[in-house]
Amino acid sequence: MIGRAFGQIGAFTMAFFGRWGAAVFLLLRTLRSTLGRPFYLGNLFYQVEFIGIRSLPVVLLTSIFTGMVLALQIFSGFERFGAESMTGTVVGYSIVRELGPVLVGLMVAGRAGAAMAAELGTMRVTQQIDALYALSADPVRYLIVPRFWAGVIALPLLVVIGDFIGIWGGYVVSVGMLGANPVVYWDNTFDFMELWDVFSGLIKATAFGAIIAFVASFQGYTTSGGARGVGRATTSAVVSAATLILAANYLITYLVV
The missing domain is CATH 1.20.5 (Single alpha-helices involved in coiled-coils or other helix-helix interfaces)
Structure with a gap:
């Protein structure tokens, strides 16, 4: 035993x-x-569209509700000691540095990451990847490289849009529902926010995009076991990407704070 x-x-x-x-x-x-050559720019542009543009609806919904919930919680908490005017500052800082990149990364991992893993996994079990070798094409250059760099390009763009929508959602709740001063909200949002806060969030987004694209591609590319293997690869891609995003978030925060 x-x-x-x-x-x-x-x-x-x-x-x-x-x-x-x-x-x-x-x-x-x-x-x-x-x-190396050749450069498959068509594949790259398609993947940028797939990861970026097609993820916009879920990113916009996630960001706006995150900003709205943050504003509700922060305003009600700060109101207890007369600091509700700082709601915009905390909402903007929290979204730009932390919640924006992490939540967008997790949403994209669940949507695009799962789809990429399933697509490549299906290609593997149906021997389409082996057929690329027969055609003297490099599967890594043709399939994985465009996805990897598309993730690196698309996620920071999504985070920028998500940050703006999240801050705007906080504004709608703070001003429209809770009666905060709109001028004070925007002034405090930008007066206390530094350019490095935005850059640190974009650094995280770039790393998260690389993690999502590579983990999904790796899980799909190394799939085995038929349809059941594709299911396992898809699940592993989402879980692994989400776990690595959270771990990388801590590491990057520790390094850039």
Whole structure:
């Protein structure tokens, strides 16, 4: 029994580090393939549209309701000690530095990340990726590189839009429902916000975009086991991307604060 337990631990350890090793190898191959020809710009533009434009509805809804809820909570809390005029400051700071990048990243991981993993996983189990080798095409350069860089490009743009909509949602609640002064709201929002606050959020968004695109691509590219394997890869892509986003958020916050 003890020998079996040690055998299971060893098998798990080997599988774990083997999986991470395969991910690192694929990431290095992706970065190296970026510099070579041919450049599949059509695939890149399509993926930017898929990750960015088609994610706008869920990003806008998430951002505006986040800003509205923040304004309700902050205004009611600050009203207890007469600091409700600072609602705009806290709403803007919280969204730009933290909630905007994280929530947008999680929404895009659930929508675009799952779709990319399912698409590549289906291509793997139906041997379409193997067919690319037969046609002398590099699957990494054709499939993964455009998705990777599309995530890096699209997510910061989504975060910028989400930040604006979130702050505007806070304004609507604070001014339209709670009776705050609109001039004070905007003045306090921008007077106490520094340019570095915006840049730190965009740094996070860039990292999150790379994480989502690569994790989804890796899970799909290494799928095995038919339709059930595609389902596992899709689930793993969303869960892994969300976990890495939260971990990377802490690390980047610690480094840039």
